[in-house]
Amino acid sequence: MKVSFPYMGTTVIYKKLLELLGHEVITPPKPSQKTIDLGVKYSPEFACFPLKVIMGSYIEALESGAEVLVTSGGHGPCRAGFYAEIHRRVLENLGYKFDIIVFDELNWGFMNFYRGFKKLKGKNSIFKVIDSIKLVYRMIHQLDAHEKKVERLRAYEVHPGECTRAWDRIKEIYDGVYSEAELEKANKAANEILDSIKVRPVDERQRLRVGIVGEIYVVMEPSINMKIEEVLGNLGVEVERSQYLSEWVDFHMVPHRFSKPHELEILKKGERFIKIIIGGHAKQTVGYIVDFKERGFDGIVHLMPFACLPELVSQSIMPEISKQLDIPVITLSLDEQTGIANSLTRIEAFVDLIKNKKAKQTA
Amino acid sequence: MEGWLLRVGIPRALLYYYYFPLWNVFFEELGAEVVVSEQTNKQLVDEGIKISVPEICVPIKIYNGHILDLVKKSVDFFFIPRMESIKRGEFFCPKFMGLPDMIRYSIPGVKDKILEPGIKCATEKITDFRNYMNMADPLGVTETQIRKALKKAERVWLHFRSLCKAGFMIPDAMDVALGQKSKAEIELPRWPGDVNIGVMGYVYDVYDGFVGMDILNRLTKIGVSFRTFEMLNERVLGKQLKGLRKILFWTFSNKLLEAGYYFYREKVFDGIIHVTAFGCGPDSLLGKVMELESERYGKPFMTIRVDEHTGESHLQTRVEAFVDLIRRKKISHGGAGI
Numbered sequence: 001m002k003v004s005f006p007y008m009g010t011t012v013i014y015k016k017l018l019e020l021l022g023h024e025v026i027t028p029p030k031p032s033q034k035t036i037d038l039g040v041k042y043s044p045e046f047a048c049f050p051l052k053v054i055m056g057s058y059i060e061a062l063e064s065g066a067e068v069l070v071t072s073g074g075h076g077p078c079r080a081g082f083y084a085e086i087h088r089r090v091l092e093n094l095g096y097k098f099d100i101i102v103f104d105e106l107n108w109g110f111m112n113f114y115r116g117f118k119k120l121k122g123k124n125s126i127f128k129v130i131d132s133i134k135l136v137y138r139m140i141h142q143l144d145a146h147e148k149k150v151e152r153l154r155a156y157e158v159h160p161g162e163c164t165r166a167w168d169r170i171k172e173i174y175d176g177v178y179s180e181a182e183l184e185k186a187n188k189a190a191n192e193i194l195d196s197i198k199v200r201p202v203d204e205r206q207r208l209r210v211g212i213v214g215e216i217y218v219v220m221e222p223s224i225n226m227k228i229e230e231v232l233g234n235l236g237v238e239v240e241r242s243q244y245l246s247e248w249v250d251f252h253m254v255p256h257r258f259s260k261p262h263e264l265e266i267l268k269k270g271e272r273f274i275k276i277i278i279g280g281h282a283k284q285t286v287g288y289i290v291d292f293k294e295r296g297f298d299g300i301v302h303l304m305p306f307a308c309l310p311e312l313v314s315q316s317i318m319p320e321i322s323k324q325l326d327i328p329v330i331t332l333s334l335d336e337q338t339g340i341a342n343s344l345t346r347i348e349a350f351v352d353l354i355k356n357k358k359a360k361q362t363a
Numbered sequence: 364m365e366g367w368l369l370r371v372g373i374p375r376a377l378l379y380y381y382y383f384p385l386w387n388v389f390f391e392e393l394g395a396e397v398v399v400s401e402q403t404n405k406q407l408v409d410e411g412i413k414i415s416v417p418e419i420c421v422p423i424k425i426y427n428g429h430i431l432d433l434v435k436k437s438v439d440f441f442f443i444p445r446m447e448s449i450k451r452g453e454f455f456c457p458k459f460m461g462l463p464d465m466i467r468y469s470i471p472g473v474k475d476k477i478l479e480p481g482i483k484c485a486t487e488k489i490t491d492f493r494n495y496m497n498m499a500d501p502l503g504v505t506e507t508q509i510r511k512a513l514k515k516a517e518r519v520w521l522h523f524r525s526l527c528k529a530g531f532m533i534p535d536a537m538d539v540a541l542g543q544k545s546k547a548e549i550e551l552p553r554w555p556g557d558v559n560i561g562v563m564g565y566v567y568d569v570y571d572g573f574v575g576m577d578i579l580n581r582l583t584k585i586g587v588s589f590r591t592f593e594m595l596n597e598r599v600l601g602k603q604l605k606g607l608r609k610i611l612f613w614t615f616s617n618k619l620l621e622a623g624y625y626f627y628r629e630k631v632f633d634g635i636i637h638v639t640a641f642g643c644g645p646d647s648l649l650g651k652v653m654e655l656e657s658e659r660y661g662k663p664f665m666t667i668r669v670d671e672h673t674g675e676s677h678l679q680t681r682v683e684a685f686v687d688l689i690r691r692k693k694i695s696h697g698g699a700g701i
Contacts, residue, residue, distance in 0.1 A: 046647035076612030077454035079644050085609045086648055089655055273468065276447065276481070278460040309644040312419045313461035320468035333418060 001122070002026055004066035006054040009220035009245055010147070012175050013140055018070070020132035020178070021124055028061040031223045035060060040336050042090055049305035049335040050217035051083050053224055058087055062096045070120065072252075073104035073112075078279035078310050137249065139174060139183060144246040146170050146190050151240060154233030155208070156199040164230060166193045205362045208354060211292035213242040213285045214303035215311050218334050220245070225303055226340050228332075228347075232301070235351045240297075242266075242288040243281070266291055273317050280310030289321055289329070299328045299354040301347070306335035328354055368396040369502065371478065372438030374429030375400045377422060377459070378446065380533050380566035381593070382489065384540045385520035386442065389495075392512035393504050398438050400429040403573040407432055408671055414470060420642035421574060421670055422567050423458055423465075430470055440478045440501065441466070447483045453614045456645055478502070487614070490517040527593045530554055532579055533570050552579070556588030558689055561626030563619050563653070564638035566593060574640050574669045576678050587686055590632075592622035600625060616645040623653050627660040633689045634663040636682070641670030663689065 003023040005014045011027055018025045029035065031053050039056030058069060074081025084102045091098065101116040121129055147167065154163040170190045177183050210232055218225050220243050232239050250259035263284060267277070270287030277283050289300050302318065304311035315331050322329045330350045332343055371390050373379060379399075390397050401407060403425055411428025433441055443466055446459040454460065463479040480495045490513040492506065499509060523540035527533065530551050538544040560582065562569060569575040569591060582589050592600070600621040604610050611617050626632045637653060639646040650666055657664035665685050667678060 044647045044651035046642070046644075047651070048644070048647075073609075075452070077457050077460060079648060081612060082609070082648050086651060088608075089652065093655055274461055274464045276445070276460060278457040279454070280457065282457065282461065307418050307420075307642050307644065310457040310461070312416055313457060313465050316416050316419070316465040317468040 002065055002067045003070055003120075004028055004058070004061035004068070005070045007031055007057045007221065007223075008217055010140075010143055010171065012171050013136060013143065013245060014070075015175070016139060016177070017132060017136045018120070020135065021120060021129065022122060023068075023120070026061055026064055026066045028057040028064075028066075031057060031221065036224070036336050042094065044086070046307070047086070048079055048308055049224070050080070050215070051086065052336065053217075053221075054083065055087055055090065058091060059094075059096075062091065062098055067098055068119075069098060069100045070116075071100065071102055073102040075104065076279060078308075080280065135177075135180060135183060139177065140246045140249060142183070142187050142190070143170070143174060144244045146194065147244070148240065149194050151229055151233065152238045153194065153197055153199055154230070155236050155238045156202055157233075158198040158200060160234065162197055163233065166197055169193060206358075208237045208299075208351070208358065209292075209297045210237050210239050210299045210301055210351075210354070211242065211288060211297045212239055212301045212303060213288045213292075214281070214301075215285075215305055215308050216243045216248065216281055218303045218305055219243045225334060226338070226343055228301060228303065231344065231347060232351070235348065237351055240292075242284060273321055274313065278310050278313060280308065282310035282314040285311065285314045286317065286321065289325065289327065293325045293327045297327070298358055299350065300330070301350070302329055302331040304331065304333050306333045306337075308333075328357065368394065369440065370398050370436075370438040371395045371440045371442055372398045372400065372433035372436060373442045374426055374433060375402065376426040376429045376571070377462075377567045378444075380570045382520070384523040384537055385489070385516045387516075387541060388519045389512045389516040390442075392515050393502060393508060395440075395502065398433065398436050400432040400436070403428070403571050405573075408573055412671060416469075418642065420458070420644070421640035422565075422571075422643070424671065425571065425573065426462075427466070427470065430466060430473060434470070434472050438476075440476050441473050442478045445479050445481045447481055448614070449482065449484050449487045449489055450614045451485055453612050453617065455615075456613055488517060488520070490514075490520075524593075528596055530594055533566060533593065552583050552588065554588050554590070555631050556586065558586065558686060558693070559588045559590070559631050559633055560686070560689075561622065561632045561635045562589050562591045562638065563623050563626070563635055564591070565615055565619070565643075568638050568640050568643075568669070575638055576669070576673075576675050578636075578638060578667075578678065578682065581679065581682060582686075585683060585686060590622075590626075592618050595622055595625060603628070611645065611649065613645045616649050620649060620652065623649075624656070627656060627662055632662070633693070634685065635665070636685065637664065637666045639666060639668050641668055 001023050003018050004026040007028045007030060015025050015027055035056035036053055038059050039052035043052040043055045071084050073084055084100055088100050101119055103116050104112045150163050150167045157163050170193060173186045173189050177186050212219055212228060219241050229239050247261060247263055250261040251263040266284055266287035269290040270283040273286045274283045292300060318329050318331060330346060373386060387397050407428040408425055410431050411424045415424040415427050430441060443463045445463050446455040448454050463477055467474055467477055478498045478501060480498055482489050482494050484491050492510045492513055495509050499506065519540050523536050526536035526539055535549045539546055569578065579589060603621040603624040611620060623635065626635045637650060653664055667681060
């Protein structure tokens with residue numbers, strides 16, 4: 001089976017899992033202007049931005065020969081749970097022939113999950129599948145650890161761009177991993193690469209830290225969030241996101257008894273402002289702001305797709321949160337109309353603001 | 364509480380149009396005075412817009428406007444239910460679920476005066492007393508009182524719903540159910556007529572004077588008969604979505620989807636008009652599904668999307684053009700045998 005998937009974040013991971021199960025994987029190209037244009041053309045006008053970008057990605061994948069699309073599902077109340085159905089209907093209407101496998105949360109219903117799983121499993125033995133999943137699971141955690149490190153180091157790199165190059169190199173290394181032994185080797189190599197990056201020493205009191213929160217797709221996919229991490233890093237700011245694949249997997253795909261996800265704690269922290277889970281990541285967004293504040297972060301960048309239902313609720317509360325917690329927040333809503341120059345100017349101004357705030361506090 | 368009535372404000376927006384009879388009777392039974400905000404008007408909308416996040420959907424902006432109106436009416440409590448679920452496995456749009464949170468932190472002066480029952484029922488008859496227990500303390504009432512009030516409220520609401528299903532439009536059905544008018548005073552819209560249209564749209568869009576612009580009466584005026592989702596029988600609707608791979612997870616959107624399919628499948632309907640408000644998330648997907656199905660069933664489908672700048676003449680022209688198109692089609696198909 002020629003399999004493809006939506007492009008989001010560290011795609012080498014999805015690729016790896018499908019490859020290990022013996023499928024031919026077609027990685028869709030990184031979302032570009034062309035992807036967005038394609039997506040916008042065929043998606044419902046008022047659908048949210050991720051739906052449009054993924055639509056474009058699917059079209060590009062199907063054009064390069066994909067036969068099966070694998071994606072995650074959901075049960076609402078955020079629109080993302082219905083993406084797959086809309087994508088299927090629109091793409092079929094365009095005349096594409098394909099199969100779509102939707103993984104709904106394992107923590108919700110087992111049978112649906114199992115059906116999709118069986119299709120992907122193919123002729124592999126169950127042991128092979130478990131081994132593959134285990135390997136990929138460890139890989140996710142390792143990659144996320146490396147990425148977090150990159151996001152910290154980038155603020156202080158001596159040679160501009162070195163961290164980004166290192167991160168690309170690490171992903172390439174992991175792309176060649178097919179066994180536990182190779183994973184071990186890759187981890188070591190990645191650590192060496194990261195250790196060799198030259199950084200400026202910075203006084204603890206001058207370190208600026210910004211948390212990036214918001215809707216998962218725009219937070220995780222650099223090509224549609226103006227590479228916000230790089231932008232902030234180049235301005236000398238350490239960043240950390242609210243969303244990492246490893247945490248998503250721990251929260252959604254592994255029974256909580258085993259994974260004890262960090263997200264449960266975050267949800268608890270969000271309760272102060274949003275009482276129940278209202279879909280998407282709105283409560284997590286709010287919870288992470290509290291969490292980042294407690295850990296001494298200096299500012300928050302809140303990303304959302306234009307007119308995202310749950311994030312609009314968190315955006316409405318944002319002024320009050322910012323006031324109560326005394327932490328500056330900037331909300332950027334992204335869609336196909338986003339002007340990069342405009343947003344960059346706002347981010348620069350925001351960084352200046354938190355820099356001054358910090359200077360005043362430490363003085 | 365003796366000799367002094369608590370004033371509870373209910374905004375005339377969102378699910379007011381579906382549950383007001385129930386809530387009204389409930390509060391009156393508990394000895395409170397129910398204060399309803401004004402009909403949606405331009406000024407109220409403008410004020411709502413000013414305190415809302417720019418991107419949010421029009422119905423929420425209008426809701427905020429109504430809350431501000433109630434602030435002016437200096438009520439003691441604002442009734443802002445947190446609608447979570449009225450059907451197993453289904454929810455409301457995230458904005459309904461986070462509504463009290465959103466209002467609490469964005470509108471000054473309401474913070475400690477919000478009554479927010481968390482509505483979580485297995486059926487749309489939302490009279491499980493446990494949902495309302497968090498209002499006992501602020502209102503100073505007991506569980507028994509709440510249960511009793513809900514029982515009476517339930518009767519009135521069921522009567523209201525049966526009137527809707529008999530073809531009464533919601534404002535009329537409310538008047539009758541609450542005993543302000545008798546059935547005989549109201550002239551039922553004709554059904555079926557020579558042109559019959561299914562109107563898809565949430566109650567707070569279709570019946571809101573600002574968003575819906577009185578579309579139902581406009582249709583009547585140009586000799587068109589119509590049905591909306593709340594006029595249809597649940598038993599008929601329930602069958603419509605069988606065989607679909609995945610249905611939506613918002614209860615009212617599913618009702619619209621059911622109604623939409625019903626309009627497509629039943630011969631008597633000549634076309635569908637979808638009334639939606641700018642920025643409605645669920646409708647962005649629902650509309651696409653309906654649009655794709657329109658081709659399959661060969662029936663005309665039109666979307667009217669209203670925002671805070673839309674003028675009435677726009678709606679009038681489009682509706683007239685749509686109806687003319689249907690009439691012409693009927694004539695060319697040998698008209699008489701409808």
